[in-house]
Amino acid sequence: MSEKRIATRNSYGETLAELAPEYPDLVVLDADLAGATMTKMFKAACPERFIDCGIAECNMLGIAAGLAASGKKVFASSFAMFAAGRAFEIIRNSIGYPHLPVKICATHAGISVGEDGASHQCCEDIALMRTIPGMTILNPSDDVEARSAIRAIVDFDGPVYVRLGRLAVPVINEGPDYHFELGKGIELRKGKDVTILATGMMVAEALEAASCLEKEGIDARIINIHTIKPIDREIIRKAAEETGLLVTVEEHSVIGGFGSAVADVCAEECPVRIVKIGMNDEFGCSGPALELLKKYGLSAEHIVKAVREAVAKKRLFTES
Amino acid sequence: MDEAKKLELQKRACKVRMGILEGVHAAKSGHPGGSLSAADTITYLYFSELKVDPENPKWEERDRFVLSKGHCAPALYAALAERGFFPVEELLSLRHIGAMLQGHPDMKKTPGIDMSTGSLGQGISAACGMALAAKLSKQPYRVYAMLGDGELEEGMVWEAAMFAAHYQLDNLIIVVDNNNLQIDGTLAEVCSPEPVTDKFEAFGWNVVSINGHDFDAIDAAFQQAKAVSGKPSVIVQKTVKGKGVSFMEDNVAWHGSAPNDAQYEQAMQELKAVLNELEGK
Numbered sequence: 001m002s003e004k005r006i007a008t009r010n011s012y013g014e015t016l017a018e019l020a021p022e023y024p025d026l027v028v029l030d031a032d033l034a035g036a037t038m039t040k041m042f043k044a045a046c047p048e049r050f051i052d053c054g055i056a057e058c059n060m061l062g063i064a065a066g067l068a069a070s071g072k073k074v075f076a077s078s079f080a081m082f083a084a085g086r087a088f089e090i091i092r093n094s095i096g097y098p099h100l101p102v103k104i105c106a107t108h109a110g111i112s113v114g115e116d117g118a119s120h121q122c123c124e125d126i127a128l129m130r131t132i133p134g135m136t137i138l139n140p141s142d143d144v145e146a147r148s149a150i151r152a153i154v155d156f157d158g159p160v161y162v163r164l165g166r167l168a169v170p171v172i173n174e175g176p177d178y179h180f181e182l183g184k185g186i187e188l189r190k191g192k193d194v195t196i197l198a199t200g201m202m203v204a205e206a207l208e209a210a211s212c213l214e215k216e217g218i219d220a221r222i223i224n225i226h227t228i229k230p231i232d233r234e235i236i237r238k239a240a241e242e243t244g245l246l247v248t249v250e251e252h253s254v255i256g257g258f259g260s261a262v263a264d265v266c267a268e269e270c271p272v273r274i275v276k277i278g279m280n281d282e283f284g285c286s287g288p289a290l291e292l293l294k295k296y297g298l299s300a301e302h303i304v305k306a307v308r309e310a311v312a313k314k315r316l317f318t319e320s
Numbered sequence: 321m322d323e324a325k326k327l328e329l330q331k332r333a334c335k336v337r338m339g340i341l342e343g344v345h346a347a348k349s350g351h352p353g354g355s356l357s358a359a360d361t362i363t364y365l366y367f368s369e370l371k372v373d374p375e376n377p378k379w380e381e382r383d384r385f386v387l388s389k390g391h392c393a394p395a396l397y398a399a400l401a402e403r404g405f406f407p408v409e410e411l412l413s414l415r416h417i418g419a420m421l422q423g424h425p426d427m428k429k430t431p432g433i434d435m436s437t438g439s440l441g442q443g444i445s446a447a448c449g450m451a452l453a454a455k456l457s458k459q460p461y462r463v464y465a466m467l468g469d470g471e472l473e474e475g476m477v478w479e480a481a482m483f484a485a486h487y488q489l490d491n492l493i494i495v496v497d498n499n500n501l502q503i504d505g506t507l508a509e510v511c512s513p514e515p516v517t518d519k520f521e522a523f524g525w526n527v528v529s530i531n532g533h534d535f536d537a538i539d540a541a542f543q544q545a546k547a548v549s550g551k552p553s554v555i556v557q558k559t560v561k562g563k564g565v566s567f568m569e570d571n572v573a574w575h576g577s578a579p580n581d582a583q584y585e586q587a588m589q590e591l592k593a594v595l596n597e598l599e600g601k
Binding site: 051053056058059061066067068069098 | 380384386426427428434435436438439441442444445446447448449450451452453454456457475476479480482483486487
């Protein structure tokens, strides 16, 4: 892991700007947040195909639907709270139902929004988007993955929700072996005692936790799930079968989100104990992002503690 | 508009009204009231105004029509069938399991449907997106949409109204079907969006007010709207909910219920009498 930290919203903005000349049908929409979602980079590169819809997210997603129905490659951005939250029903009826290829790239997801507080900290978007038939959901873990994800969906024929963050996060996928494939989880570390399945910015925390756990004699497998829907059932089944204990980590509510998606698969394929780490049915609050992540247990330190306890229980059960 | 053309449109509209009744009766549910109030303008669109090709419903340069008041799908289906997009017999499968004619328009299932709608307020936004796409691609097609007057109570309509004026979408023409009735009563009894014309004028639109059952007026309104540049147009048409069926006219009870067999027979007889007269029989 390098020391470099980059917010995935930056990776998104830069990638859009790179794609502008390659794709003459690419149109980018925003709702008065271009400076924050980083679509301003596309605007600078290609002002004639950047459309500011003003503070009207519902209309923006309806516009996106109309553009997509007319053959445009559309990216629409706002904060996760207002895209997935406020405009849910427009996404469901005008984009999801006709299965239009609108790419909804929502930034400022999760509590790492920080000081703006609970009104802007969306911890429900994955749960909401999962319920829409045919919706693909991506949650890239770092700069490298975010760039790969955006490039992978430009020509994708269907609606996609991409979850992006405000906070600069460690770059963890710089190695030459990194390969992004829609719908495929990535095993980042082999392990036999427990599998930590993480998504988005929590993958870096999971990796850090694994190093600490190793020193305690706990061999944790780490899996990065960047595609939450359709989820990689095989990698989850295999992990459940081979390690017998799963821990999921997400910067999202434990209700209906990534952990629930893993639990759905696990319950059907290979039932084992699952510990879900995430926002525990509560609203966030104002504060510096890194402190908030600690406060709500979304840190390597907390993952270590949760895994340690879960593995101890597992060992006790196995021995008895 | 010349008399022969007008007569043809009147006959077509009568057949569209019969198609609405057939569909809703066969479905034993649906929305006849608003379908009948919209029937003349939808007929005008498909038989006089829209550049469309029933043989090639996805033709890229076609004009688009978005029925934002999607519950009036029976009128759109009847017009599409009459125009040859699919067999008229298909109307009898409306709302049945496995049918391509869903309760509300579905662009994936039905040829000729340009946008899936049904949730009020959303169609106008999609229509704006389509009009914007034409502008970006420098294509000459126009986008038409029809909204209910009650639909104007949805806030999203006014987000779209701001957007269309800001981006000078003069290739967009919307129709507000102002039949003055919504599910819970008259507009005034519920939560009135009036004065509708003043609101659109304030939002920067070209506004035309007409009687939506007069083909001369409908024709003049669309020709006027198409001549305007730099701003979107709205045609606010005064109509009668349930128009053409005596016992349904101006009666809110027929917003969302189907006629029974006896009511259906009576309605069809009334419409047949009108058609016979138009055909000089």
